[in-house]
Amino acid sequence: MGISFSGHITRVIPVEESSQVGQVRREALGLAALAEFDETDAGRVALAATEITTNLLRHGLGGRVLLSLVQGVAGKGVEICSVDRGPGFSLARCLPDGYSTGGSQGQGLGAIQRQATVLDVWSDDAGAVVLARIYAARARDNDLPYGALRIPMRHEVVCGDSWHLDWNGPRFVATLVDGLGHGLQASEASELGVAAAADARDMAAEDIIGRMHARMSRSRGGAAAVFCFDGDTRQGQFAGIGNISAAVHEGGASRGMPSHPGIVGGSYRRVQAFGFQVPTDGLLLMHSDGLQARWSFARYEGLVYRHPALVAAVLHRDFNRGRDDTGILAIRLGGRA
DSSP, X not given: OOEEEEOOOOEEEEEOSTHHHHHHHHHHHHHHHXXXXXXXXXXXXXXXXXXXXXXXXXXXXXXXXXXXXXXXXXXXEEEEXXXXXXXXXXXXXXXXXXXXXXXXXXXXXXXXXXXXXXXXXXXXXXXXXXXXXXXXGGGTTOOOSEEEEEXXXXXXXXXXXXXXXXXXXXXXXXXXEEESSSSHHHHHHHHHHHHHHHHTXXXXXXXXXXXXXXXXXXXXXXXXXXXXXXXXXTEEEEEEESSOEEEEEETTEEEEOOOBXXXXXXXXXXXXXXXXXXXXXXXXEEEOTTBOSOXXXXXXXXXXXXXXXXXXXXXXXXXXXXXXXXXXXXXXXXXXX
């Protein structure tokens, strides 16, 4: 049957003092309700949110928490990701109960691990990023290997960047749309685009772009990119219009996928999608121009092999422009729904 889903807006909560621990917990519980968690599973979310945010304050010198509703194979989940400015730490040393760098009982990361389906951490001289995904107990082993951020420009409540994923066994289709400008009209344009892509998911990449163009013609338009992948043949197909960055990364190598000039919903010259063989452990990264384009995995030894959601959070930490909406999709090429 497959899974088809579009991204909710990522909630970004600054954490500088203790009252914000409660705010993170309350908003994480709101996502647990959207995921239809029962009382026990919601309690796991509350505990993980409290521990992550408390650690952020106690050990990380403050920072921010990113909250997302995520899709798993057998249901939705809650993603909690903290980004701090602290001295960093070793996950292997900090996971066992009793170890502490701040004079506490040293149970924080161990408690988070016991509640989470996914726990991954990145630590370097810029700080630490802690990622936890929590699914209902009945679906704890059903994580999908993707990460996504959809973050509005500062002071905006809607986001002009939208994304959609359609996962059907070995095949998936990833779509990212950046509506022109920002605010309500940009959001409306991008959401029209991903809705059209969802309806055309069985088509080739260039035909999906064509459907999006027709649907977005009633809006201000935007940039769009579509990546189709067949896990059985490991063939990838890409079509893009406008300023969407896309590449497949494996180890120290990467293959960029250039987009063509134009505006989907406005005017562009019909493009021919190009196909290529995808490496076995490839990582697809697509992002809007809310993220700087000049970054490299060479700066982050081993990051390309980590959970895609952790990859997205680290890149957003270091390369977010801060003056536009930001949409990021990171997908491990090979997982099945």
